Amino acid sequence: MALADVVSKLYSTEINMMQCITTIIAVISVSIIVALTRWTLGTLRPKNFPPGPRVTPGLGNLLQMPISKSYLTFHKWYKTYGDLVGLKVGTANMVIINSPEVVTELFDKRGASYSGRPYNYILCNHVFPSDGDKALAILPYNSYQRRLRKSLTYILSSSGISRVMPILEAEAANLSRLCLDGGDNYVRNLYYWSISGPLAITCGKRMDDLPGDYTKAFLAAQKALLDLLVPGVAPPVDVFPILKYVPEWMGASWKADARKAHAMHLTDRTMYLNYGKEQRDTLKKDPSSVGFASLLAKIMEDMETKPGAPKFSDVELAHMGANITGAAVDTTVATFKSLMVFLACYPEVMRKVQAEVDRVGNGKPPTSDKLDQLVYLQACISETLRLRPTTPSALPHTIEKDDHFRGYVFPKGTTFLINAWTMNNNEEDYDRPEEWVPERFLENSYGLRPERFAALAKAIGATDTTSGDKTTSQPVSLGSRRVLYTFGSGRRICPGVEFATTSLLLAASKLLWAYDILPPPGGVDVSIETGFEDGVVIQPKNPLIIPKLRDDMRKQGLMEDYERTQAIAHSLIP
Numbered sequence: 001m002a003l004a005d006v007v008s009k010l011y012s013t014e015i016n017m018m019q020c021i022t023t024i025i026a027v028i029s030v031s032i033i034v035a036l037t038r039w040t041l042g043t044l045r046p047k048n049f050p051p052g053p054r055v056t057p058g059l060g061n062l063l064q065m066p067i068s069k070s071y072l073t074f075h076k077w078y079k080t081y082g083d084l085v086g087l088k089v090g091t092a093n094m095v096i097i098n099s100p101e102v103v104t105e106l107f108d109k110r111g112a113s114y115s116g117r118p119y120n121y122i123l124c125n126h127v128f129p130s131d132g133d134k135a136l137a138i139l140p141y142n143s144y145q146r147r148l149r150k151s152l153t154y155i156l157s158s159s160g161i162s163r164v165m166p167i168l169e170a171e172a173a174n175l176s177r178l179c180l181d182g183g184d185n186y187v188r189n190l191y192y193w194s195i196s197g198p199l200a201i202t203c204g205k206r207m208d209d210l211p212g213d214y215t216k217a218f219l220a221a222q223k224a225l226l227d228l229l230v231p232g233v234a235p236p237v238d239v240f241p242i243l244k245y246v247p248e249w250m251g252a253s254w255k256a257d258a259r260k261a262h263a264m265h266l267t268d269r270t271m272y273l274n275y276g277k278e279q280r281d282t283l284k285k286d287p288s289s290v291g292f293a294s295l296l297a298k299i300m301e302d303m304e305t306k307p308g309a310p311k312f313s314d315v316e317l318a319h320m321g322a323n324i325t326g327a328a329v330d331t332t333v334a335t336f337k338s339l340m341v342f343l344a345c346y347p348e349v350m351r352k353v354q355a356e357v358d359r360v361g362n363g364k365p366p367t368s369d370k371l372d373q374l375v376y377l378q379a380c381i382s383e384t385l386r387l388r389p390t391t392p393s394a395l396p397h398t399i400e401k402d403d404h405f406r407g408y409v410f411p412k413g414t415t416f417l418i419n420a421w422t423m424n425n426n427e428e429d430y431d432r433p434e435e436w437v438p439e440r441f442l443e444n445s446y447g448l449r450p451e452r453f454a455a456l457a458k459a460i461g462a463t464d465t466t467s468g469d470k471t472t473s474q475p476v477s478l479g480s481r482r483v484l485y486t487f488g489s490g491r492r493i494c495p496g497v498e499f500a501t502t503s504l505l506l507a508a509s510k511l512l513w514a515y516d517i518l519p520p521p522g523g524v525d526v527s528i529e530t531g532f533e534d535g536v537v538i539q540p541k542n543p544l545i546i547p548k549l550r551d552d553m554r555k556q557g558l559m560e561d562y563e564r565t566q567a568i569a570h571s572l573i574p
């Protein structure tokens, strides 16, 4: 080949290469422009979407999204925009619901569509990566979620609560005994109490039989998980999916954190499964040796003996036990801490509660069969859940298909938040909503302004039976309106409502029978801005109240109550 031919060939190859590179660059540039344009358009407010703060193209409302005490910002937005506030979180659509009527219409009446959960990439892919390996609270609304939830009725329905009541009572009596340390280990004791009930009823193991540092291990695992949910701490991979691909060595340390959380939770739920199997084996060998079959042992028995019983894999059973405890502990402890702080802050209310528990207990700590007589204490718990709703925005729900409401359009996949904070602070509904006034729940079972309650009752044709003796107010249903929205609503409403309120009533009544609740040395701060933590649940920054024995006779009374209830619990779970 002549030199000229070689040069010309090389030259034309170079031209081809150049053309090729230019084409690739052009294709990449066009793809980036298309992707950016689509992203930017996706961050704009959809047509007929509820009003909300102005969006920034490319970011939506991300710049305005609060990362701390979000409910306070949501409340300001409610005052500007009303019952429904529409937001763009990146390209995702979010609607905040601020009124009970809208919650009823959407979550309750249209529950079949409004019961999904947003997909959380970190939890679903890294912490709980395999199928069936998912906490109930994050499962999509599907047949497995429904089967799992239904199985909980064995311990969480009204009859389930009666079944587990002796165990809950024993754990409440134990909390009173632990407080004989004068409050030195108050927070640790609260966790011990709140873990012990769910643990015993799900897998048939008492806390006393576990290694001494289990509370610590449990809390470390909870923290590892919750840290991955706190905005600002965890990276927003659901908003910017590209962040998923950032390798660990380039700063994506959340991947290591998620692995750690996965390992800790795997150890925990394996423990539940093994204890459940242990109890099932014991029951098989000698059914009379155990008085109470735990949730896991009962499901295993049903799977073995009843042909049509729902089937669960070992992974699913392990999750079931551990998840119940996980969902119960932080919420119950936070509510209890808030209740005690309010009682310490309002000694006159504490005295009224003590008068009630003394009357009901008749010389002893109140027993579980008298809980319905603790009307004033129940009012204090309801008022605490109103003023400091433990989960102020509940958990998000999503819709599977487009929907229309009041002229608005909600595109498929929109996330909805119940803004319990705003509903609980609504001035039209509540007299002096910013104050802790348990008496409002004696006026009527909803704690509403009397005239508001009467108007709502009239509107649905209900009869007010609360007039007369205010200390024995009869619950009057206001149709489908819930007393409070702190536990969410619709088909994903907290299944542990009765368990939580029963545990709180038991523990608080026994504690107040035995102790005065004194404020910590520096006093209590009940201001939401300065006195309460900024986290996944609302709880006091300084919960360290001082339980002071009312008199020495009460020590004897609480010890007798402890021994009596322990003997019963021990006969149920030896």
Ligand code: HEM
Pocket: 136, 137, 138, 139, 149, 156, 198, 323, 324, 325, 327, 328, 329, 331, 332, 335, 390, 391, 393, 394, 395, 396, 397, 486, 487, 488, 489, 490, 491, 492, 493, 494, 495, 496, 497, 499, 500
């Ligand atoms: C004061 C205590 C508690 C509060 C404030 C609370 C609050 C909530 C809220 C707001 C939800 C989401 C509801 C929704 O999506 O509409 C929820 C879900 C859940 N709660 Fe509770 N909870 C408490 C105690 C408990 C207890 C004691 C248990 C178990 C014994 C429990 C088990 C669950 C479970 C399993 C879910 C997930 C339900 C599902 O996704 O279908 N909770 N809770």
